[in-house]
Amino acid sequence: MRSNFFLLAFSFFLIGRLWATTEVRGNSLTQPTVYASNNGVSYLTLVAEGPGSGSGETETEPYTAYIPLGSTAAAQEVCTVVSDGTLLPEPPTVTPPSANGFVKISLRLKNDSGVNKTLYAAIKDGSVYEAFTLSTSTTIASSANAVTTFDVIFTLGNFCTNQSSSCSTISTSATNGQREAEFTIYFFLDSTVRAAGDNITTSEEGLFYSLKISDKMPSGSYELVELHKGDERLVAELKDGDLITQMGSNLYRSMVFQYTGAPVDDECPGTAVTAARGTIYSQDTAVLNGLFTIKSLVNETPYTFAFALVNKFQFTTGLNNALTETPQSIEALLRANACFLLTAGFEGNHPVIEYFRKFRDQVLLGEFWGGHLGKLAVVLYYHFGPDLARKIIAVNSQSPVDLKRLIRTTSTWLYDVMRHLWH
Numbered sequence: 533m534r535s536n537f538f539l540l541a542f543s544f545f546l547i548g549r550l551w552a553t554t555e556v557r558g559n560s561l562t563q564p565t566v567y568a569s570n571n572g573v574s575y576l577t578l579v580a581e582g583p584g585s586g587s588g589e590t591e592t593e594p595y596t597a598y599i600p601l602g603s604t605a606a607a608q609e610v611c612t613v614v615s616d617g618t619l620l621p622e623p624p625t626v627t628p629p630s631a632n633g634f635v636k637i638s639l640r641l642k643n644d645s646g647v648n649k650t651l652y653a654a655i656k657d658g659s660v661y662e663a664f665t666l667s668t669s670t671t672i673a674s675s676a677n678a679v680t681t682f683d684v685i686f687t688l689g690n691f692c693t694n695q696s697s698s699c700s701t702i703s704t705s706a707t708n709g710q711r712e713a714e715f716t717i718y719f720f721l722d723s724t725v726r727a728a729g730d731n732i733t734t735s736e737e738g739l740f741y742s743l744k745i746s747d748k749m750p751s752g753s754y755e756l757v758e759l760h761k762g763d764e765r766l767v768a769e770l771k772d773g774d775l776i777t778q779m780g781s782n783l784y785r786s787m788v789f790q791y792t793g794a795p796v797d798d799e800c801p802g803t804a805v806t807a808a809r810g811t812i813y814s815q816d817t818a819v820l821n822g823l824f825t826i827k828s829l830v831n832e833t834p835y836t837f838a839f840a841l842v843n844k845f846q847f848t849t850g851l852n853n854a855l856t857e858t859p860q861s862i863e864a865l866l867r868a869n870a871c872f873l874l875t876a877g878f879e880g881n882h883p884v885i886e887y888f889r890k891f892r893d894q895v896l897l898g899e900f901w902g903g904h905l906g907k908l909a910v911v912l913y914y915h916f917g918p919d920l921a922r923k924i925i926a927v928n929s930q931s932p933v934d935l936k937r938l939i940r941t942t943s944t945w946l947y948d949v950m951r952h953l954w955h
Contacts, residue, residue: 594740601747610802629689752776759857773820795854
């Protein structure tokens with residue numbers, strides 16, 4: 533009897549969730565859209581993340597947005613990959629609340645309650661949520677199964693108005709380059725009129741957003757060790773990314789900068805662009821120490837590249853040392869390298885190839901092996917290697933086995949093993 537009671541109670545709970553009459557949700561679980569602006573007219577796209585699970589309906593699993601602040605210091609405007617650093621929202625004043633520093637978030641709203649409901653927002657202050665004034669709001673008429681898309685806008689000044697102390701760490705009174713805070717925002721629909729400062733009770737029908745705000749700049753830079761030639765690509769060998777501070781869990785991407793003018797070590801990307809010395813070529817998954825492949829290049833054309841590391845606030849390190857190299861066709865690389873199979877597999881030069889080249893010269897052709905088995909192995913490789921490499925390149929796309937990947941995987945595994953035996 534008791535088990536039937538609990539089953540019935542759970543069924544009513546589940547049905548209530550499925551028939552939820554009011555709901556605020558993010559526009560996407562995987563690619564939520566958040567913008568920021570300093571003037572409320574032109575907006576920058578920010579880095580935003582969906583919740584780890586659910587739909588952002590609980591405080592412990594919110595959406596997250598990373599909001600970069602500009603400041604009176606120039607670094608925030610030029611050490612960034614946003615399209616226009618002058619649009620970074622400025623630090624807010626709390627009393628009176630400043631009218632700059634706009635945030636825009638895309639939401640999906642549903643109201644099937646039978647009455648009109650208005651969109652409101654509240655900010656967590658200590659253990660309570662307090663309503664704050666929105667720059668844009670909307671009233672949603674009750675409509676079965678209808679979903680309304682709406683871009684809600686608010687200012688940093690307004691949501692800081694009723695904060696007891698936490699906004700002081702991002703306000704104009706804080707030190708430039710040391711501003712940082714995290715706020716939890718709750719969006720909800722309500723038929724009751726809510727005024728700024730009202731205490732709000734949250735529920736799973738609303739949406740939670742974590743706003744991380746910072747003007748802290750990363751400190752340090754990469755070292756670009758070498759650019760390795762490839763076919764329509766270059767492979768950059770990077771180090772010291774793990775020594776860069778102010779990253780932590782905010783690590784985002786590695787940025788490739790192509791210089792067309794004279795490189796200047798440790799300058800910011802925005803400075804170099806403004807000075808017409810180059811442009812941001814690409815961004816991809818962050819590499820702290822290791823290899824980064826630059827693709828879609830033109831063979832026999834020299835390129836000068838430098839790198840920077842980017843955090844989720846889209847602030848960058850200074851550009852590291854720049855190097856110049858020229859990608860070459862696979863045929864030209866085969867002729868030049870004499871490491872035929874590995875060159876075909878990696879589609880160009882690579883540190884693994886250089887290791888085995890040194891092993892060939894110092895071990896197989898060295899004093900102990902030279903003139904005997906080592907020399908024979910090298911002669912046979914030179915005899916059969918070029919034709920095998922060309923056949924691998926020619927048939928790879930038609931082969932049921934990715935021969936290039938097989939060569940890379942096998943040689944990299946062998947490289948890892950041999951490094952413990954021969955340095």
